[in-house]
Amino acid sequence: MVAKAKKVAKKLIEENIYVKVINLRFVKPIDENKIIQYLKESKLCITMEDGTIIGGIGTSIKELIVENNIKDIKIKSFAYPDKFIEHGSIGELEKKYKMDVESIYKHVKNTN
Amino acid sequence: MEILDTVNSPKDLKKLNKYEKIKLAEELRKLIIDTVSNTGGHLASNLGVVELTIALHSIFNAPKDKIVWDVGHQTYVHKILTGRKERINTLRTFEGLAGFPKSSESEYDSFNTGHSSTSISAALGMARARDIKKEKNYVIAVIGDGALTGGMALEALNDAGNSKTNLIVILNDNEMSIAKNVGGISNFLTRVRTRKLYNKSNKYVKRAVLRIPKVGSRIIKLVRKVKYGIKQLIIPNMLFEDLGFKYLGPVDGNNIEDVEAILRKAKDLEGPILIHVLTKKGKGYKIAEENPDKFHSTSAFEIETGKAKKAKKDDYSKVFGKKLVELAKKDEKIVAITAAMRDGTGLTEFAKTFPDRFFDAGIAEQHALTMAAGMAKEGLKPVISIYSSFYQRGYDQVIHDICMQNLPVVMCVDRAGIVGNDGETHQGLLDMAFLKLVPNITIMAPKDFIELEQMLEFAVNLGKPVVIRYPRGRRITRKI
Numbered sequence: 001m002v003a004k005a006k007k008v009a010k011k012l013i014e015e016n017i018y019v020k021v022i023n024l025r026f027v028k029p030i031d032e033n034k035i036i037q038y039l040k041e042s043k044l045c046i047t048m049e050d051g052t053i054i055g056g057i058g059t060s061i062k063e064l065i066v067e068n069n070i071k072d073i074k075i076k077s078f079a080y081p082d083k084f085i086e087h088g089s090i091g092e093l094e095k096k097y098k099m100d101v102e103s104i105y106k107h108v109k110n111t112n
Numbered sequence: 113m114e115i116l117d118t119v120n121s122p123k124d125l126k127k128l129n130k131y132e133k134i135k136l137a138e139e140l141r142k143l144i145i146d147t148v149s150n151t152g153g154h155l156a157s158n159l160g161v162v163e164l165t166i167a168l169h170s171i172f173n174a175p176k177d178k179i180v181w182d183v184g185h186q187t188y189v190h191k192i193l194t195g196r197k198e199r200i201n202t203l204r205t206f207e208g209l210a211g212f213p214k215s216s217e218s219e220y221d222s223f224n225t226g227h228s229s230t231s232i233s234a235a236l237g238m239a240r241a242r243d244i245k246k247e248k249n250y251v252i253a254v255i256g257d258g259a260l261t262g263g264m265a266l267e268a269l270n271d272a273g274n275s276k277t278n279l280i281v282i283l284n285d286n287e288m289s290i291a292k293n294v295g296g297i298s299n300f301l302t303r304v305r306t307r308k309l310y311n312k313s314n315k316y317v318k319r320a321v322l323r324i325p326k327v328g329s330r331i332i333k334l335v336r337k338v339k340y341g342i343k344q345l346i347i348p349n350m351l352f353e354d355l356g357f358k359y360l361g362p363v364d365g366n367n368i369e370d371v372e373a374i375l376r377k378a379k380d381l382e383g384p385i386l387i388h389v390l391t392k393k394g395k396g397y398k399i400a401e402e403n404p405d406k407f408h409s410t411s412a413f414e415i416e417t418g419k420a421k422k423a424k425k426d427d428y429s430k431v432f433g434k435k436l437v438e439l440a441k442k443d444e445k446i447v448a449i450t451a452a453m454r455d456g457t458g459l460t461e462f463a464k465t466f467p468d469r470f471f472d473a474g475i476a477e478q479h480a481l482t483m484a485a486g487m488a489k490e491g492l493k494p495v496i497s498i499y500s501s502f503y504q505r506g507y508d509q510v511i512h513d514i515c516m517q518n519l520p521v522v523m524c525v526d527r528a529g530i531v532g533n534d535g536e537t538h539q540g541l542l543d544m545a546f547l548k549l550v551p552n553i554t555i556m557a558p559k560d561f562i563e564l565e566q567m568l569e570f571a572v573n574l575g576k577p578v579v580i581r582y583p584r585g586r587r588i589t590r591k592i
């Protein structure tokens with residue numbers, strides 16, 4: 001996921017959109033202080049995880065935003081939807097569920 | 113595909129004579145080898161059950177009769193014979209046929225499987241439902257000797273054996289799990305297989321026992337005891353009989369006529385029945401017969417050589433295995449545990465280097481995790497690697513045995529995230545959500561191989577429950 005995030009970031013930076021990539025080594029405990037600091041400095045937060053949308057790191061970050069009353073930030077989580085995911089190659093499934101670099105890049109561009 | 117062309121459903125099978133069925137088996141093998149060499153998949157397991165599947169669909173009337181396939185990785189033949197031969201070339205591909213049974217795909221797939229050792233429970237439930245609904249049909253569970261090492265299968269045997277419910281369990285014994293099968297049950301099955309040898313001595317011992325003069329009740333009792341003891345020793349199928357099953361077999365599972373005969377016999381019996389079928393994993397494709405573990409599940413390969421079409425590179429599992437060997441050389445408290453996935457989790461080298469510190473628990477994630485807890489409690493540093501989707505099986509063991517006691521077990525979650533062609537039963541998408549909420553747990557996710565190595569070193573010295581999750585295969589090679 002970090003590799004993917006970096007690819008998205010590179011494409012955005014080329015278009016003068018400033019992006020910082022955070023490698024969340026620890027899913028638990030998450031590095032709250034650091035993340036809160038970044039959230040306060042940003043307009044948009046994208047979370048990306050190779051897991052289900054419910055109860056993942058996207059959820060953790062959203063909780064941080066609300067509990068710490070961080071204003072002026074949008075958040076979008078990229079994860080697999082709340083359903084059982086069928087078979088297919090990893091590439092095909094990533095595309096279908098918009099977990100590929102292109103889909104994420106497009107989303108960020110359109111949000112900005 | 114002369115004969116196969118005439119078979120569009122199991123009904124057509126019933127019209128074939130025994131020579132045609134033998135020819136059909138040959139055609140099915142060719143089709144499966146051709147297909148899997150392109151799509152990848154569970155080659156050896158399917159080659160082993162060609163005759164068994166033909167016999168099952170000849171003798172029983174699916175879909176009225178329900179066949180539940182344990183794991184379900186051995187259902188390619190079943191799929192071809194139940195109206196899906198035209199689509200078999202799409203096996204395991206996006207929007208194609210699934211590699212496991214799916215009720216949504218065909219009414220012949222009576223119950224969805226993917227994780228091991230569920231078939232007897234499901235079949236018993238379906239048989240009890242049949243009885244309550246006062247319907248008449250057969251329910252058959254087909255389970256491998258590997259899957260039989262899973263706790264759930266034994267729980268189900270325990271319940272079914274005591275139930276008087278009409279149920280047929282077919283034990284497909286090929287002596288292999290993915291690697292050589294392990295454990296006491298596996299040893300027991302080996303004894304059953306070699307029963308013929310014992311039978312000779314049986315006669316001799318019986319004669320000897322009968323020659324003991326019958327004086328005094330104590331001696332008679334003793335003789336009875338001895339006889340019973342001898343019977344157990346000589347006819348080891350008594351495990352199943354003692355559990356309440358009628359035991360039939362063992363029978364050569366690669367001989368259609370023999371299997372059909374024993375299935376017919378089973379149809380006339382009441383209560384829970386276990387048929388012991390002996391098959392050869394990889395049968396008919398020499399390279400798979402000789403390397404059944406490599407061809408249990410394979411990526412696309414060249415038929416002539418058996419070599420993978422795409423060369424394998426390093427992956428997270430291998431990097432994990434290598435690093436663990438390195439750490440274990442410096443720290444003799446480190447032990448490694450797998451639940452029947454030595455190769456898949458990258459522990460082959462560890463098993464070779466430290467045979468006394470490596471444990472294959474069988475397809476028994478629950479047991480493996482609690483055993484790790486026991487080891488940790490006594491001061492060892494157990495490192496256990498299980499695929500993400502199979503942690504679902506061991507969830508309470510993670511909570512109740514490892515985390516609640518805050519025990520230093522390193523839990524590697526391999527195949528975390530999307531896994532691809534194995535599909536919904538094997539996707540590793542839930543682990544973060546269900547592990548995150550467990551108190552005392554630390555969860556890490558490396559972004560590349562180097563981070564995995566660093567995390568593993570950190571984890572074995574952390575002194576409390578810790579998870580490292582990483583994906584299948586090789587998403588990133590270099591440091592990023």
Ligand SMILES: Cc1ncc(C[n+]2csc(CCOP(=O)(O)OP(=O)(O)O)c2C)c(N)n1
Binds near residue numbers: 289
């Ligand atoms: C709970 C669980 N753990 C591990 C696996 C991975 N797995 C798939 S098949 C298999 C071995 C099955 O051996 P056996 O039942 O003897 O079937 P065979 O392929 O030999 O016919 C294993 C360990 C699984 N499917 N489910």
